[in-house]
Amino acid sequence: MTFDDEPLVRTIKERCKACYTCVRGCPAKAIRISGGQAEVIKERCIGCANCVLMCSRGAKETRQSVEAVKALLRGGAPVAAAVAPSFPVEFGGMDPTRFAGILKAMGFKYVCEVAFGADMVSLQYRKLLNENPGKKFISTACPAVVSFVEKYHPSLVPALAPIVSPMGAEARIIKALYGPEVKVVFIGPCVAKKGETLRAPEIEESITFVELRDLRKDLGLDISAVLDAPFDPPHPAKGVLYPMGGGLLNSAELQDDLLSGRFLSAEGLENFPVVLKNMEHGDIDADFLDLLCCDGCIMGPGISAKTSKHAREAALRRYARKSYFGVRINDWEENVRRFRGLDYSASFAPEDRRMKLPTSEELRGVLAKMGKTRPEDELNCGACGYPTCAEHAVAIIRGIAESEMCLPYTIDRLKATADELTVSYNQLGKTRQALMQSEKLASMGQLAAGVAHELNNPLGVVLLYAHLLAEQCDRNSRTYADARMITEQADRCKKIVGGLLNFARKNKPFFRQTDLTRLVENYFRSAQLPPGVKLELGAAAEELQAEMDPDQVIQVLTNLVTNALEAMAGSGTLTVRTFREGEEVCFSVADSGCGIKPENFKKVFEPFFTTKQIGKGTGLGLAVSYGIIKVHRGNITVESNSDPAKGPTGTVFKVKLPTVARDAGAVKMKPDAARK
Secondary structure, eight states: OOTTTSOSEEEOTTTOOOOOHHHHHOTTOOEEEETTEEEEOTTTOOSOOHHHHHOTTOOEEEOOOHHHHHHHHHSSSOEEEEEOTTHHHHSTTSOHHHHHHHHHHTTOSEEEEHHHHHHHHHHHHHHHHHHSTTOOEEOOSOHHHHHHHHHHOGGGGGGBOSBOOHHHHHHHHHHHHHOTTOEEEEEESOSHHHHHHHTOTTOOEEEEHHHHHHHHHHHTOOGGGOOOOOOOSSOOSGGGGTTSTTHHHHHTTOOOOTTTOOEEEEESTTTHHHHHHHHHTTOOOOSEEEEESSSSGGGOTTOOOOOOHHHHHHHHHHHHHHHHHHSOHHHHHHHHHHHTTSOOBOOOOOOOOOOOOOOHHHHHHHHHHTTOOSGGGOOOOOTTSSSSHHHHHHHHHTTSOOGGGOHHHHHHHHHHHHHHHHHHHHHHHHHHHHHHHHHHHHHHHHHHHHHHHHHHHHHHHHHHHHHHHHHHSOTTSHHHHHHHHHHHHHHHHHHHHHHHHHHHOOOOOEEEEEEHHHHHHHHHHHOOOOTTEEEEEEOOSSOOEEEEOHHHHHHHHHHHHHHHHHHHTTOEEEEEEEEEETTEEEEEEEEOSSOOOGGGGGGTTSTTOOOSOTTSOOSOHHHHHHHHHHHTTOEEEEEEEOOGGGSOOEEEEEEEEESSOOOTTSEEOOOOSSOO
């Protein structure tokens, strides 16, 4: 990057916290927020450097010219320091001759006050206005204002006074007085002057007062050994007042009464853009506008003093009074006559940086994305750095802002994310619970398999000999009755062992396309229900085709129906429905029985858990059903109410099955409409 290509202000990214303070304080809206970082757009920047002053993190820095000035001082050509009239604000505690002596000790051959250039410029303004009555002009002393007009009010460029700034005027005077070979360095409070220097051939470099202090430190100058020296001529008069608001008008003696309103003075980042906007709209009658970007040059970003504006004005006035009353009027008039004939003209050209306004549809679309669909949703809180939500939306469309800059929008998104995390956390908890259940079932299955195999053979022997004993005994004898008791209990043990084997056995399902509705209807055609139980079948209007093992699904349905009938104790309503939920086919079995108590909810799918009387159940039916549904990659849930005070009692089991078998190890067979 060449020096000309280097921006006047840049962002130190590692310090930027994207607080949008710089966006809020930039009159040109030359800050782009991208990826959570504030970036200065060089083409839009007017060099006011207000973002530097506002950034508490020190994330903005200005272009540095100290090394370039050191190179000039080391060169063979004489170097002149053109000192801005606001220097008493920065170095107010130092005698002016002491200040001039330090500059000469640093290597500057000539030390001149730009205030004399301001005197000459003031005369040019008086001449311009007298020769062009009724024509409106804008002062061109402030380079930030000039740049703002060129970029954002190009229609007002013809109104810019074709007069060089006091800095340019002083440089031309120095070269005319001391020779064209003299190199001129401007020293002042303004960063925008660096940009003006690039298109002013009479100025070699421009540094701020802050940089001047850095230059002295780099040169290692011991100021205690420096000899005092006076400023070099020509010496100024009222031009010393230029740094204050209205200073140009006072120096040019252009003040008038309130009735005429010919002259208008405005300074400050909030005021001067409004004046220009009003002038463009034809709302201003004044013939001459004296505008300053800062609250006067005494508040420029290149000043390190931390005093108030009023204290700075007081310091400048003290120096102005001393300087004005100490000037030799004859010498001043002679210098005015001597340099009146120099060329003080300047030209300006539009550099239109205005962006096309978006359409109302585009604007509404961006606002809607930020949840601002109604006028009352546009809070205009300014947290994004833009005064209104509409201006923020325009900046988003132009690519210099992000929707995340909107604080209410970001808060809403954080709330939505928190809600999503809550849902995910709850789902994770359910998944964890299901995993624990699966691990428990797996452990129980291994134990059950071992126990069942060990018990199966002894039970077979007991049954065999019990039957043989019963055949050999008289049916009316006590021995026959005992043998029958042994047979019945052994058979019960055999069923328990069979249930254990079914629970432990990991049978691979044989999947085939099956209509769930027809499967359920066929089951109830042959099912035997107690006379006191009313069956209500609810079938889906569409086919519920899915890949499943119909035999295993019937086993699950049988277990659920059996449990429902036992819960109703022979009377009630059994409701069975088939339906679709998303991409899954489902069936539910509901009863009007006693319900399941809340403390038993987590145990319903555990093996060997049962609320039935001893000898009435093994507690394996729901555990086996749970395993079958999980093998099908489905889900089984239960809802129940056992408290009559809360409403009708009863239990509902709901089974969900995917339409496509996702078990890579499952065996798929030819389609079968239903179990025959």
